[in-house]
Amino acid sequence: MIYSRPFATLTVYIWKRAQILVAEAWAAFYPASPSTPHPLFPTGAAIHELTMFADYRVPQILHHLRILSYPPALVKLLRAHVPLAPGSPEELAIRTASIVAVERVRQEILRQAEEDDEGSGDDEDVSSVLIDFYLWDLAKRAEGEADGVGGVETAPMLPIHRTRSIWY
Numbered sequence: 182m183i184y185s186r187p188f189a190t191l192t193v194y195i196w197k198r199a200q201i202l203v204a205e206a207w208a209a210f211y212p213a214s215p216s217t218p219h220p221l222f223p224t225g226a227a228i229h230e231l232t233m234f235a236d237y238r239v240p241q242i243l244h245h246l247r248i249l250s251y252p253p254a255l256v257k258l259l260r261a262h263v264p265l266a267p268g269s270p271e272e273l274a275i276r277t278a279s280i281v282a283v284e285r286v287r288q289e290i291l292r293q294a295e296e297d298d299e300g301s302g303d304d305e306d307v308s309s310v311l312i313d314f315y316l317w318d319l320a321k322r323a324e325g326e327a328d329g330v331g332g333v334e335t336a337p338m339l340p341i342h343r344t345r346s347i348w349y
């Protein structure tokens with residue numbers, strides 16, 4: 182994704198499809214017993230090193246959960262279903278913000294685990310991949326519900342952002 186500003190051109194790589202391939206293969210073939218080696222990653226998979234897979238559902242639920250906040254101009258674009266050009270500042274901002282947000286959620290989970298002294302927050306057990314899976318499933322479940330995710334204070338559910346691209 183090429184992102185140009187008046188004085189700088191920056192190439193931003195978002196590895197969503199490569200990441201989801203590895204993570205879904207890891208999850209789908211996860212052995213029932215911890216003593217059985219993983220058939221695809223017998224020496225272990227560094228799943229905790231992956232960031233979330235920057236798509237359109239996870240930012241939607243992050244905004245609904247008030248983990249991300251959007252400026253009114255962006256909310257207006259999303260509500261009007263205006264297509265966001267691939268590589269546009271809006272698309273890039275939504276996707277990269279979702280990566281940063283999930284990293285912060287992960288840090289917060291680790292911090293709380295350490296505070297509660299639950300195994301003092303093992304970095305490898307709390308992965309952005311598992312947080313992503315959780316949020317994506319939650320977004321799918323909340324999709325048809327009038328009030329989205331119930332039981333917590335939320336922002337109104339916005340439509341997903343629309344970008345024609347092969348990178349999702």
Ligand SMILES: Nc1nc2c(c(CN[C@H]3C=C[C@H](O)[C@@H]3O)cn2[C@@H]2O[C@H](COP(=O)(O)O)[C@@H](O)[C@H]2O)c(=O)[nH]1
Pocket residue numbers: 201233234235236238239313314315317318349
């Ligand atoms: N970030 C993130 N994106 C995810 C997934 C999954 C499926 N994973 C689940 C499957 C079983 C487990 O329970 C996993 O949770 C699909 N997608 C993406 O969504 C898009 C399709 O969406 P829709 O238009 O609504 O069908 C498409 O770009 C696809 O690549 C995920 O987990 N995280």
